[in-house]
Each structure stands twice: as structure tokens, then as C-alpha cells.
Amino acid sequence: ISVDEACIPCRSSYARALIVYNPKKPLGKYHFRIYTAACATTWYVFAFKIHSKAARNFEEADDDDDGGGDDSKVDPDDGAEHPRDEVKPSALRQHVIDITKQWEGSHRVINMDNWYSSVQLCLTLLKMGMYCRGTVRSNRAHNPRFGMFDKKQIKSVMRGSSLVSVATSLGIIAVSWLDGTVVNMLSTADATTKSYVHRRIGSETRQQECLSLVGLYNKYMQGVDRHDQLRERFSIASGASFKHWYKKLGFALVDIAITNLYVLYTLCEPVNRRDSHMHFQTKLANQMLFETDWTLFSETQVPMEYANVPMTQSAKVLKKAAADKAAAEDKAAALKRDASLRQPPTPSFTCRATDKQAEVSYDQRMRRYCVVCYFERNKELIKTQWCDVHKVYLCTKAYVPSDQQVPAHVCPHAAWSCWDKFHSFYHPKGLFKKDGKMDRGSELYRLKKHSVMEHKTSSAKKTLILL
Structure with a gap:
């Protein structure tokens, strides 16, 4: 499991209790901060929590030292009055505990960066039955200062060197690794075995010696970041x-749900496409807009009930929530039984015009002709309006004939557009088949053929008279 924060940019002045200022974020200085726990291999988000400072002062700064502790706040000679094991968990550690408590006792490994990790958090998660792995800042409280490289030692110590401190009674190790800069890490899930990572130095790729937890951290810390990449690509909020x-925050949560759905889609139905993500988004939009009967759906589904309960729930609250859930399930089952007794609604198909030019470039699309213009005037005009129901291309303009005499096979309403002529005159008369092709055995087609033959005969007679 990887733990990190997702940022939703927003500059509204009315959400001061939720918006955080951090100039280091590339998406925006002002943003909603969502603490997220995601699977490190599939990038599925299991839990999240929206950052809020409503309980604190609104003017309080949101710096990066939230709950971390530093050297200036720790007095080594004051251990009798303030024992280290009695330090209260900070708000930042509480956020991590809230989004990971569902895995209590599961022995999963929680990966996090240096903004969250500390010795106290590692020990807290270890008591909850979970392991921890992550980088740590050198100024965090309770770090083993004797087992960490100083920045002044970068030039004097060989690259790839490591210092390891092990607390066997607590089951935690602290590693200080020199890789261009000093990297400090904490872990309750790994051993002190040696490994290698690949580093590019100049034009060569070399193997750099390190501990195994460095490679595992790089491998399993990308869950939230990769989920954010998928979410931002087709984001409704952005x-x-x-x-x-x-609305911005609500649509951001919808984006998280859609991205989770795409992750499950790729796991359950492998798609061999060049861009499976775009294919999924297009398919989902078509299903939501045109293939879902929202009237029937609203009648058979029970509205979701939200409980205003804290993240840390007592046994009494959990018992009440279970009773409410059982009542909601009984209500949903009753509604489904009532809906099963009704006759299913007759599906109705509505013709709609689709602009194909917006989907396919002009140079790559095939020549598309309006079927009404081709039938009435024998003109092959390139048109892009497509009827999804009857599978034909039609104009959306009216072509008024110059002569007042209208042939018998032509629609008498000259002011109508080709779209209206097809759906209100030619299609009811049986001129076109279900697949959009012209029926050459229909009455209108025979009238047109007869009119053309008469026109050719009269033209031939006029030619003979002139001769």
C-alpha cells in the first residue's frame, strides 16, 4: 500500500477550511489536499480523507513540518518528565492511521514519503499489525543521529556507502544511504540485505550498491502518483x-471513482488497444448518456445515506451503522421486488445528428453523401451529419428548387431540410431500408425512374425537331 496526497487545484476564498497553500505543488499553489491510500501494484484507491483545518485557526500556516517534530523541540535531558513513548500522535500521523486502519492486523506494508514517516508512526502502525517503509527527514524526532550521514560528509564518503542502525527490541531499522545526496529511510518490514540499483553516470549505466529496501521503496511507492496521472488525463474537475x-471537489471525487473503475476494467477485461483508456472513457460516456434508463434506475435504487460519524468509531456507533445498513438493504430488496412485477419499458430510439467531422479529420474520412440530395437532385454533396438510428448521412439545410413544378417523386414540402424530409416523408414512404440503403423496388423510386425516362424522351424529341 502506498500513502501520499492528491492535490485538486482551487483558488476559491469560500473554502478556507479545506484549501491548502503550498507553492511547491506544480498543479497550483492553492489546492484541496486529499490523503490517499492506494494499491502499489494496481493503483486502485482504497481510502482517502480530505484535509480540513476547521477545528484549528483558519490563519494557521500549512507548512511541511506538520506533526513532524525537529531537533529544536526535543530536549534530550527532559526524558523523565516527557517520556518518548507517551508523546501524543500528531494530526498528520492521525491522517495516516485513519486511511489505513481498515488493514489493521493484515500485516501489509505501508509505503510513504518523508512528509509522513517518523519513528513514532512506524511503531504505531507496527502495534496495529502493519509494517512501514519510507524515507524520513533528518530533523524528525527520535531519529538515531549517530547513524546518519551529515551533508558535510558527501565529498569525503564514497558514493553508495550506507549506515545502518537496528533496534532489535522494537523491530525497526534506520538506514542512511549516500547517493549523490543523503537519503534517510526507516523500515519495519525489511532486513539489512545488500542489493543494487542502476544509476546513469555520464553515458554509462552502473550498478550502485544499496540496501534491498531502497529498491522495494522505488517499486511500491508509485501507486498514488500513477493514479493521479490517470485521473488528470480525462479529469472532469480540471x-x-x-x-x-x-462542485470542483465533488467532480474530483467522481474522477477518483471513474479511475478506480478503469483499473478494475483493465484487470477483469484485458483490452489489446493502442489507447485503452480513451476507449474506456468513450464507452462509459455512451453508456451513461444513451444506454441507461435513469427513470427506472431512480425508482429501483435506494438513495445513499450518509452518517455524520467520526473516522474513529466506537462499538456503539458501528452497531448502529450495521443496523442502518441492514434496514437499507431490506428497503432496496423491497423496491427491486416491486420493480420486477412491472413490465419493462419499451425501448425508444431517438434520432440524433452526430458531427462526424469533429471525430475524423477531413483528409482521412471517406466521401459521405446526403442520401436525400442524391435522390432528388443527383448531387453528391459531402456532408457530415450522421443519423445514428437509420445509419444515413443527411443535410441540415433546405434547398428550395428554382422551378415551381415539383415532380411526383419529390417531397412536396420544399422548405423542409433534408433531415426533415427523410424522417417525415421518404422513410415513412418506404424509400429506404433499415440499413439506410435505397429500396429500388419502392413506389417513389419507380416514379423517379419514370420521370427520368420521360425527361430523356422529351429531350430527344426536341433534338429531332431542331435537326
Whole structure:
């Protein structure tokens, strides 16, 4: 499991309790911060928690030292009055505990960066039945200072050197590794075995000696970041501007749900496509817009009930939540039984025009002709309006004939567009088949053929008279 924060940029002044200022973030200085726990291999988000400072002062700064502790706040001679094991967990550690408590006792490994990890958090997760692995800042409280490289030692110590400190009674190791700069790490899940990582130095790729936990951290710390990449590619929240801040936050949560759905889609149904993500988004949009009966769906589904309970729940609250869940399931089952007794609604198909030019470039698309223009005037005009139901291309303009005499096979309503003529006159008359092709045995087609023959005969007679 990888733990990190997701950032949703927003500059609204009405959500001061939720918006955080951090100029180091590339998406935006002002943003919503969502603490996220995701699978390190599939990138599926299991739990998240929105950062809020409503319980604190709104003017309090959101610096990177939230709950970390530093050397200036720790007095080594004051251990009798303030024992280290009685230090209260900070708000930052509590966020990590809240989003990972569902795995209590599962012996999973929690990977996190140096903004979260500390000795106290590692020991807390270890008591909860979970292991921890992550980088740590050198100024965090309770770090073994004697087992860490100083920045002044970078030039004097060989690259790839490591210092290892082991607390056998607590089951935790602290590693200080020199790789261009000093990298400090804590782990309760790994041993002190040696390994290698590949580093590019100049034009050569060399093997750099390190401990095995360095490679494991690089491998399993990408869950939240890769999920953010998928979420931002087709993001609803980032693709539009909103007047109200809660819409931005709400659509960001919808983006997380859609990305989780795509992760499950790729696991259950392997797709051999060049861009499976775009194919999934297009397929999902079509299903939501045109293939879902929302009227029937709203009648058979029970609205989701939200409980205003804290993250840390007592046994009484959990018992009440279980009773409410059972009541909601009974209500949903009753609604489904009532819905099963009804007759299913008759599916209705509505013709809609699709602009194919917006989907396919002009040079690559085939020549598409309006079937009404081709039938009435024998003109092959390139048109891009496509009827999804009848599978034909049609104009959306009206072509008024110059002569007032209308042939028998032509629609008498000259002011109609080709779209209206097809759906209101030619298709009901049986001129076109179900697949959009012209029926050459229909009455209108025979009238047109007869009219053309008469026109050719009259033209031949006029030619003979002139001769």
C-alpha cells in the first residue's frame, strides 16, 4: 500500500477550511489536499480523507513540518518528565492511521514519503499489525543521529556507502544511504540485505550498491502518483471552471471513482488497444448518456445515506451503522421486488445528428453523401451529419428548387431540410431500408425512374425537331 496526497487545484476564498497553500505543488499553489491510500501494484484507491483545518485557526500556516517534530523541540535531558513513548500522535500521523486502519492486523506494508514517516508512526502502525517503509527527514524526532550521514560528509564518503542502525527490541531499522545526496529511510518490514540499483553516470549505466529496501521503496511507492496521472488525463474537475468550490471537489471525487473503475476494467477485461483508456472513457460516456434508463434506475435504487460519524468509531456507533445498513438493504430488496412485477419499458430510439467531422479529420474520412440530395437532385454533396438510428448521412439545410413544378417523386414540402424530409416523408414512404440503403423496388423510386425516362424522351424529341 502506498500513502501520499492528491492535490485538486482551487483558488476559491469560500473554502478556507479545506484549501491548502503550498507553492511547491506544480498543479497550483492553492489546492484541496486529499490523503490517499492506494494499491502499489494496481493503483486502485482504497481510502482517502480530505484535509480540513476547521477545528484549528483558519490563519494557521500549512507548512511541511506538520506533526513532524525537529531537533529544536526535543530536549534530550527532559526524558523523565516527557517520556518518548507517551508523546501524543500528531494530526498528520492521525491522517495516516485513519486511511489505513481498515488493514489493521493484515500485516501489509505501508509505503510513504518523508512528509509522513517518523519513528513514532512506524511503531504505531507496527502495534496495529502493519509494517512501514519510507524515507524520513533528518530533523524528525527520535531519529538515531549517530547513524546518519551529515551533508558535510558527501565529498569525503564514497558514493553508495550506507549506515545502518537496528533496534532489535522494537523491530525497526534506520538506514542512511549516500547517493549523490543523503537519503534517510526507516523500515519495519525489511532486513539489512545488500542489493543494487542502476544509476546513469555520464553515458554509462552502473550498478550502485544499496540496501534491498531502497529498491522495494522505488517499486511500491508509485501507486498514488500513477493514479493521479490517470485521473488528470480525462479529469472532469480540471476540464472546466466552476463558480462554486464544492462542485470542483465533488467532480474530483467522481474522477477518483471513474479511475478506480478503469483499473478494475483493465484487470477483469484485458483490452489489446493502442489507447485503452480513451476507449474506456468513450464507452462509459455512451453508456451513461444513451444506454441507461435513469427513470427506472431512480425508482429501483435506494438513495445513499450518509452518517455524520467520526473516522474513529466506537462499538456503539458501528452497531448502529450495521443496523442502518441492514434496514437499507431490506428497503432496496423491497423496491427491486416491486420493480420486477412491472413490465419493462419499451425501448425508444431517438434520432440524433452526430458531427462526424469533429471525430475524423477531413483528409482521412471517406466521401459521405446526403442520401436525400442524391435522390432528388443527383448531387453528391459531402456532408457530415450522421443519423445514428437509420445509419444515413443527411443535410441540415433546405434547398428550395428554382422551378415551381415539383415532380411526383419529390417531397412536396420544399422548405423542409433534408433531415426533415427523410424522417417525415421518404422513410415513412418506404424509400429506404433499415440499413439506410435505397429500396429500388419502392413506389417513389419507380416514379423517379419514370420521370427520368420521360425527361430523356422529351429531350430527344426536341433534338429531332431542331435537326
